[in-house]
Amino acid sequence: MGDEKSMWEWLSKNTPKGKRMGFFFSLVLLLLGTVGCGNTLTLTGTVESTQIDVNAEVPGKIIKILKEEGDLLKEGDVLAEVDASNQELVMEQYQAMTEIKEAAFAELKKGNRAEQIKQAEALTKEAKAQLDKQKAASNIEEKKVDDAEQTARAAMEIAKADYEYLLDKYTKLEKLKEAQAISEDEFLAAKRQLDTAEYQLTIKKENLEFAQRQAVLTKNGLSRQSVEAAQANYEQALAQLELLKNGATEEAVKAAEADLKQAQAMAEQARLTFSKYQIKAPAEGVYIAKRIALGDMVGAGGNIGTISDLKDLWANVYVPQKYLGSVKLNQEIRMEVKSIKSKMIKGKIIFIASQAEYTPKNLQTDKAKENTVFRVKVKVTDGNISTLKPGMIVNVHIPIKE
Numbered sequence: 001m002g003d004e005k006s007m008w009e010w011l012s013k014n015t016p017k018g019k020r021m022g023f024f025f026s027l028v029l030l031l032l033g034t035v036g037c038g039n040t041l042t043l044t045g046t047v048e049s050t051q052i053d054v055n056a057e058v059p060g061k062i063i064k065i066l067k068e069e070g071d072l073l074k075e076g077d078v079l080a081e082v083d084a085s086n087q088e089l090v091m092e093q094y095q096a097m098t099e100i101k102e103a104a105f106a107e108l109k110k111g112n113r114a115e116q117i118k119q120a121e122a123l124t125k126e127a128k129a130q131l132d133k134q135k136a137a138s139n140i141e142e143k144k145v146d147d148a149e150q151t152a153r154a155a156m157e158i159a160k161a162d163y164e165y166l167l168d169k170y171t172k173l174e175k176l177k178e179a180q181a182i183s184e185d186e187f188l189a190a191k192r193q194l195d196t197a198e199y200q201l202t203i204k205k206e207n208l209e210f211a212q213r214q215a216v217l218t219k220n221g222l223s224r225q226s227v228e229a230a231q232a233n234y235e236q237a238l239a240q241l242e243l244l245k246n247g248a249t250e251e252a253v254k255a256a257e258a259d260l261k262q263a264q265a266m267a268e269q270a271r272l273t274f275s276k277y278q279i280k281a282p283a284e285g286v287y288i289a290k291r292i293a294l295g296d297m298v299g300a301g302g303n304i305g306t307i308s309d310l311k312d313l314w315a316n317v318y319v320p321q322k323y324l325g326s327v328k329l330n331q332e333i334r335m336e337v338k339s340i341k342s343k344m345i346k347g348k349i350i351f352i353a354s355q356a357e358y359t360p361k362n363l364q365t366d367k368a369k370e371n372t373v374f375r376v377k378v379k380v381t382d383g384n385i386s387t388l389k390p391g392m393i394v395n396v397h398i399p400i401k402e
Contacts, residue, residue, distance in 0.1 A: 065080045067290075078279070080278075097229070120240055319374050320373050352374060
């Protein structure tokens with residue numbers, strides 16, 4: 001009580017008698033907000049929650065949004081979907097390749113027959129046709145993006161020429177205006193034409209940049225992967241045909257088994273990648289921030305939103321130095337929120353700051369200014385308090401030693 005007594009003496013000397021009781025009442029409220037009755041230290045804090053960023057794992061275009069800000073989420077809920085049409089084709093190709101290798105391995109273990117060789121020849125022809133189809137489709141896609149880029153470039157060049165022409169015209173008219181050789185209306189009309197041309201040039205430049213990015217994505221992206229998968233499938237079918245014609249050895253059987261396992265792993269990897277085109281909630285909570293819109297392009301690792309984890313609630317309180325000896329890590333304490341009547345909430349101390357902080361500078365006594373506090377983090381361990389939300393004011397009761 002030494003600090004409180006010193007502060008009261010200061011108030012008695014420096015406060016007019018008529019206002020002294022009001023200051024004393026404010027001081028009592030401040031002290032009651034820190035220390036409760038008996039052997040309990042009562043501190044006030046604000047309930048907070050851990051916030052989890054949700055990031056896209058694969059690049060692409062957002063084609064579906066299933067959750068909005070404020071929605072309650074369960075772990076695994078789908079927030080949005082990225083266009084996975086190309087990856088779906090890749091997955092189907094790897095699955096088909098796996099099935100071919102499974103059949104080939106089974107037949108290899110049984111031994112070869114003329115019918116098997118004919119079947120392998122048919123599979124090889126089918127794989128070759130699929131390869132040719134993928135190459136043709138890839139060439140068409142590449143031609144489309146090349147044509148789009150050329151069209152965008154031509155449009156940009158036209159817009160650039162128009163802008164440069166109007167800029168030159170505007171410069172000349174500007175000199176004529178200074179010489180009062182043209183009217184104000186003529187000059188303003190030229191200015192409007194120049195502004196419109198500049199805007200059109202900006203749009204055409206953006207269109208060209210977008211077309212260039214699409215060309216890079218198409219030539220280096222999933223269309224190339226589709227061709228490579230079809231090429232691998234054809235080569236495998238061709239090798240299997242040769243193996244059947246030459247007859248299988250023990251080493252060949254082992255090699256076919258290993259090849260099958262590799263194909264299965266690749267198919268599983270393709271399925272795993274496909275599943276990542278659905279952006280899912282990593283934890284249960286509230287969707288507090290959505291940072292995407294329908295049609296947006298996202299990159300791998302791009303942030304699409306934030307979730308507030310309602311299962312990980314906590315509060316920071318500040319313990320005066322003189323009570324620090326009563327505070328221990330993993331100490332179980334009681335908490336209460338006024339809006340949750342007749343219900344004590346269980347909590348546990350999970351962090352105690354190693355460095356003190358000073359009390360607010362507006363305290364008026366030198367002795368009070370020397371007081372320091374330590375930040376203590378209290379985790380809510382009571383899983384039955386569904387009404388407890390971030391932002392609520394909470395009173396934390398900590399047993400203290402006299």
